Amino acid sequence: MWVEKYRPTKLSDIVNQSEIIGSLEAMIKDPTEMPHLMFTGSAGVGKTTTALCITKQILGDYAKDYTLELNASDERGIGMVREKVKKFSRFAGMADVPFKIIILDEADEMTSDAQTALRRIIEDTAKICRFILIANNISKIIDPIQSRCATFKFTSVGEEDVISRLEMISKKEKIKADKKGLKAIYDYSEGDLRHAINLLQAVASLGPINEENVIKSAGLTKTTDVDEVLKIALGGKIIDAREKMIELIKVYGMSESDFLKYLNAAVFKSKNEKMSEILEIIAKYDYRILVGSNSEIQLSAMLAELSKLSK
Ligand SMILES: Nc1ncnc2c1ncn2[C@@H]1O[C@H](COP(=O)(O)OP(=O)(O)O)[C@@H](O)[C@H]1O
Ligand SMILES: [Mg+2]
Known part of the structure; x- marks a missing residue:
């Protein structure tokens, strides 16, 4: 996957977030002064990458042993905090590193119990651990944790940065790309660089990167995969459907609302005899997500309800 292949490994290679990168670079000159960090902002703009770069730059060769990275696929409850975070934060025997680093991706998905437990751990282990919390929605993080972190808000990646990054990758992969094609990818990506790079790779499998291929591929990858989920x-087959849905959202960066929009369209195309029931189910979950329920849980429940129709 090109997103991984071209993930920056140094802070200086991260594009678009120059103010943030500047302050972080100054901060880690003397790592012992580094506070806990909180990164917020939309998807695919460099939050996880920045956390990993900091870890590498501070811990060097020891990064593997002294970093705990918990990401979206890990469980978010209090059990996880007690088992993984507490255990890791406690073990001693550090040599040659200023502290251990714990990266909690999607920290805003943690239950409030778990956040309270986390707060204690942050307080108790201040001497030997630094936390980097990543949250899309900072208002879901409890105040005592927020107040202990220096917060950085990442912005969506601008057109110039997206296009120059795509040009760099095209060059290295030796694929032909014209300006209009790259601009079209930027338009679909809406400033989400992960999405842009994934789309570039999808288009490249069709041929050169031009507007026509981009339109073909953007429409293609998205909607046919959603047809498939339906x-x-x-x-x-609820498990298979859920897996594919998660892949679309997490790997390809499709937003939940787009997923539902395409699903709705897929229902009409399918001419399924239970169309009205299916549409009502979709509408119900669309609303639940709109009012702020956990969208991954809601979409899974929706697929469960759809799969019941088969019985
Ligand atoms: N600011 C950026 N500079 C360079 N590459 C980026 C940037 N943001 C995202 N990317 C690319 O997109 C991929 C996903 O970025 P990531 O840091 O995981 O995003 P998120 O903000 O969702 O955590 C990276 O592997 C990298 O290839
Ligand atoms: Mg991330």
Whole structure:
């Protein structure tokens, strides 16, 4: 995957976030002064990458042993905090590093119990651990944690930065790319560089990067995969459907609302005999997500309900 292959490994290679990178670089000159950090902002703009770069730059060769990275696929409850975070933060025997680093991706998905437990751990282990919390929605993080972190708000990646990054990758991969094609990718990506790079890779499998191929591929990857999710769910295979849905959202960066929009369109195309029931189910979950429920849980529940229709 090109997103991984071209993930920056040094802070100085991260584009678009120059103010943030500048202050972080100054901060880690003397790592013992580094506070806990909180990164917020939308998807695909460099939050996780920045956390990993900091870790590498501070811990060097020891990064593997002294970093705990918990990401979206890990459980978010209090059990996880007690088992993984507490255990890791406690073990002693550090040599040659100023502290251990714990990266909690999607920290805003943690239950409030878990956050309270985390707060204690942050306080108790201040001498030997630094936390980097990543949250899309900072208002879901409890105040006592917020107040202990220096917060950095990442902004969506601008057109010039997206295009120059895509040009760099195209060059290295030896694929032909014209300006209009790259601009079209930027338009679809809406400042989400992960999405842009994934789309570039998808288009490259069709041929040169030009506007026509981009439109073909952007429409293609998205909607046909969602058609597929619908088919699998209606066939009663909830686990397979959920896996594919998560892949679309997490790997390809499709937003939950786009997913529902495409799903809605897929229902009409399918001419399924239970169309009205399916549409009502989709509408119900669309609303629940709108009012702020956990969208991954809601979408899974929706697929569960759709798969029941097969019985
Ligand atoms: N600011 C950036 N500079 C360079 N590459 C980036 C940047 N933001 C995202 N990317 C690319 O997108 C991928 C996903 O970025 P990531 O840091 O995981 O985003 P998120 O903000 O969702 O944590 C990276 O592997 C990298 O290839
Ligand atoms: Mg991330």
